[in-house]
Every structure is written in structure tokens, then in C-alpha cells.
Amino acid sequence: MTDQAEPQTSGAATEEDVVAYLKAHPEFFVGQSDLLRTLTLPHDSGRAISLVERQVHLFREQRDMLRHELGELIEIARHNDRLFEKSKRLLTQVIEARTITEMASVIDDSIRGDFGLDAASLIIFEQGTLKPDADTSAAEGALVRVNRKEAETLLGSLLEGQRAVCGQFRIDQRAFLFPQRDTPIASVALVPLRHGDLLGLFAIGSQQSGYFDESMGSMFLSYLSDTLSRLLPPLMARHSQLEPVSDRVAESR
Incomplete structure (x- = not known):
């Protein structure tokens, strides 16, 4: 007997197909509140969380990162301002020498x-x-x-x-x-x-x-x-x- 591979079901959607579809239709979950509540994702704590909770968690992480970057930019601006004042004072004194x-x-x-x-x-x-x-x-x-x-x-x-x-x-x-x-x-x-x-x-x-x-x-x-x-x-x-x-x-x- 000759081994024959089982025919693949042509209508079955692969994981890549689902990802591609959701990327092409980002508004898909609009109005799908029941579906969103049933979807779960693993969390660092080990428990499963809903997709909405995961999204909120990501937004908070992005917010904290932006706050940190903004704080660094403000500190750099203050440092540059102090450096400018010192430099201006020095250059003025040098010119007057x-x-x-x-x-x-x-x-x-x-x-x-x-x-x-x-x-x-x-x-x-x-x-x-x-x-x-x-x-x-x-x-x-x-x-x-x-x-x-x-x-x-x-x-x-x-x-x-x-x-x-x-x-x-x-x-x-x-x-x-x-x-x-x-x-x-x-x-x-x-x-x-x-x-x-x-x-x-x-x-x-x-x-x-x-x-x-x-x-x-x-x-x-x-x-x-x-x-x-x-x-x-x-x-x-x-x-x-x-x-x-x-x-x-x-x-x-």
C-alpha cells in the first residue's frame, strides 16, 4: 500500500489568516463586547485576564514610559539652561578682559x-x-x-x-x-x-x-x-x- 497524506481542509483559517484579518480590520471588535469578555490572555501574575484588561495594562505601561521620558527631557532642558547661563557669564567676562x-x-x-x-x-x-x-x-x-x-x-x-x-x-x-x-x-x-x-x-x-x-x-x-x-x-x-x-x-x- 502507498501512504497518502490526508488532504487539508481548504476552508480552514490558519493563525496567520486570523492575524492578517484583524490587522486589516482593526475595528472588528467594535460592538463585540460579549466576545471581548470571553477572550483571555496570560498575565505576569499567572492568572488569565480579559483582552480589555490587557489593553488597559498596556496603556498604563505606555503612560508610565512617556512620563519617564518627559521627566528626562525636562531635566535635560534644565541642565542646558544652567549650562547656558554659566557659559554666557564666562563669555561676557572673557570679552571684558x-x-x-x-x-x-x-x-x-x-x-x-x-x-x-x-x-x-x-x-x-x-x-x-x-x-x-x-x-x-x-x-x-x-x-x-x-x-x-x-x-x-x-x-x-x-x-x-x-x-x-x-x-x-x-x-x-x-x-x-x-x-x-x-x-x-x-x-x-x-x-x-x-x-x-x-x-x-x-x-x-x-x-x-x-x-x-x-x-x-x-x-x-x-x-x-x-x-x-x-x-x-x-x-x-x-x-x-x-x-x-x-x-x-x-x-x-
Whole structure:
């Protein structure tokens, strides 16, 4: 004898047919209150619930999720508002600074006070060449004057871009960016200051090793660096004119 498969009933609806039909006719249960009451679904608690109860449960879950997302958005908006006020106050003070030293002091006070970070450095490249017996770098609080060639040798590709670079950096690089510190800096946000040519660097440091990383946004640093890059040239010109005075007095003696 030859085995023969039982013929399938052509009129029987499959589960897929029912799903497709209900998707095509979402209003099917309208007016089917008796049917809705007889339909049951398993619940997390183990008991069966009606389709209406299940729908109410889903609506409540969606409501709670939307409330949570709304709360997060409100908190982000408040954080951005506080950041904007701090940034506006800092930029106003930077614009009003009359010397590079005053500018660096204002930045240092704001970064450590308003923003709660551990260190800030405004690093400018000395014009011309330094004397052979002179120190290659000099720090005056948050203002650090360095030889450009030394910075290029030590920092390399970190000076090539225009956007902020965030990370832990090498120990010698951190020491170069934040000299004369008793407590070492663990992570850094560094942005080159350009106005045509490379004028210097602006660096912010934290003692937390993971505070600054590559995924961090840099909008605030971009705003600040753009402002500094436009304010620095006249201040640097005045700075270079004032510095040689003491040298000329010493040479005349």
C-alpha cells in the first residue's frame, strides 16, 4: 500500500489568516463586547485576564514610559539652561578682559567655580624664538606661555584639528598642559585656538580618569574657543609689546 497524506481542509483559517484579518480590520471588535469578555490572555501574575484588561495594562505601561521620558527631557532642558547661563557669564567676562593674564584668570575661576572642574589652562605660543638659556615654558596661574616647537613635538597630531579632543593623554602631555600642580590631572579636553594661524591651546582637566572621553560633546568648548581665537590676537600683540620693557631696562644698566 502507498501512504497518502490526508488532504487539508481548504476552508480552514490558519493563525496567520486570523492575524492578517484583524490587522486589516482593526475595528472588528467594535460592538463585540460579549466576545471581548470571553477572550483571555496570560498575565505576569499567572492568572488569565480579559483582552480589555490587557489593553488597559498596556496603556498604563505606555503612560508610565512617556512620563519617564518627559521627566528626562525636562531635566535635560534644565541642565542646558544652567549650562547656558554659566557659559554666557564666562563669555561676557572673557570679552571684558583687558589682558591675557586677566582672561586666563577669569577662565580659571569659572571652570573651577561655576563648572566644578579641577583645572583650566590658556596656553599661548611665544612669538619669536626664546633665548637658549631661557625656560621653554612659563606658567602664570592658568596662563601658560610655551615654545611652539616644544608643543608640536610633545602633542603632535593633537594640534592638527580644530575640534576638541578628549581623553586621558600621556602623563608628560598632561604635565605640559597643566604645570605646577600638586594633584595630577587624569583626563583632559583640549582644543586648539586658531585665527588663521595656530595661536595656542585651551585645556580643561579633571582628576577623574573617565570624566573626559572621546564620546563627549564639544559644543561649549567650540563656542569658547571661537571667542578666544578672535580675542587673543590683539591681546597677544599688546602682551609682546609690554614684555620686552623689562629686558630693555636691564640692558641699559
